[in-house]
Amino acid sequence: MEIYWYIIIAVVLGIFFVLDGYDFGVGIIHLFFAKKEKDKVVIAKSAGLFWDSNEVWLVAGGGMLFMAFPTLYASAFSGFYLPLIIVLWLIIFRAISLEFRNKFNYQMWKDMWDKAFGISSLLLALFFGIALGNVVRGVNLGSVTNGISAYEAHYFFLPLWDSSFSPLTEHPGVIDWFTIIIGFISVVTLAIHGANWIILKTNSSVNTKLKSVVFKLTIVLAILTVFSLAIWQVVNPNSLNNFLDKPYLIIFPIIYFTGIIGLFFVKKFKKDIYSMLFSTLVILGGITSSLASLFPVILPSTNKVNNSLTIYNTSTSQYGLSVALFWGIIGIILMIIYAIVQYRFMKGKIDEMDYGH
DSSP states (O other): OHHHHHHHHHHHHHHHHHHHHHHHHHHHHHHHHOOSHHHHHHHHHHHHTTHHHHTHHHHHHHHHHHHHOHHHHHHHHHHTHHHHHHHHHHHHHHHHHHHHTTSSOOHHHHHHHHHHHHHHHHHHHHHHHHHHHHHHHOBOTTOEETTEESSOTTOOOOOSOOTTOOTTSSSOOSOOHHHHHHHHHHHHHHHHHHHHHHHHHOOOTTHHHHHHHHHHHHHHHHHHHHHHHHHHHHHOTTTTHHHHHOGGGGHHHHHHHHHHHHHTTTTTOSSHHHHHHHHHHHHHHHHHHHHHHHTTEEEOBSSSSSOOEETTTSOOOHHHHHHHHHHHHHHHHHHHHHHHHHHHHTOSOOTTOOTTO
């Protein structure tokens, strides 16, 4: 039952990063490439019409995590308290900026919310990547010092960074040179995804330019990926053991690299949906590869005193998991229906649509 719930939550979070990921990417593109007022309006609209429904998947993922793996939920939400508060404020500012931008027809007002939208989207992409970096790096569960735990075995608390800025120190912070590299990969990936969404859903004057941007960013992403795999072996020498022990897991890295290879042909695609498909493969392949490298661990322990958190030692009772499965499936079906209806009503280009749609 734990495996079923692990897969369900992974799927829900994967859908969130695909859907809300293009929202983050749209904000990044808006920040750097939207210069004309018409482009600013239509690019912001391509995220504004969808952001609230996309974030339903994040709320659902958090609720399911609390329901199925309460020990992990308690551990992660207390240990990552500072970055989670930052992410919460960034989500608020991004939403407000999309809704408030056109309330008043003053240029300074519009410019202020344009910057808020772009910067908050950029930082959200960065912090979600940093979060993934913390998960694959591991944390000092129990805050062990000289072999003695300061807290309970599942508890930890991370500062935003420590003076060494190193993932190899006994008490690493949220941000170090390893997690920041994963954060950069997230920013580049979601910028590509957002650019593909803009090309697919708008007639923006920068669409042709964005295809060149996607191609160049794909080169950057490929380089960062190879570099991150190399330094990952320094941070965690056993990071690839799961792929060696269970060769079938190699399907997930294949999905990731298929997406990267496909994005190199973005200028040749006759249908814009293809580039969107390949950036989706990159996101899903990256997330699933990271999870597959850890399974059944969910949050590794960097010390030898306290065990890592797994799907087995953090789950609720079997009865609770089985009852929750019934209601969870119903909830997911309703969310899928909601998403299908919304995307069907807003299919095609959205240039002439407004929030009334």
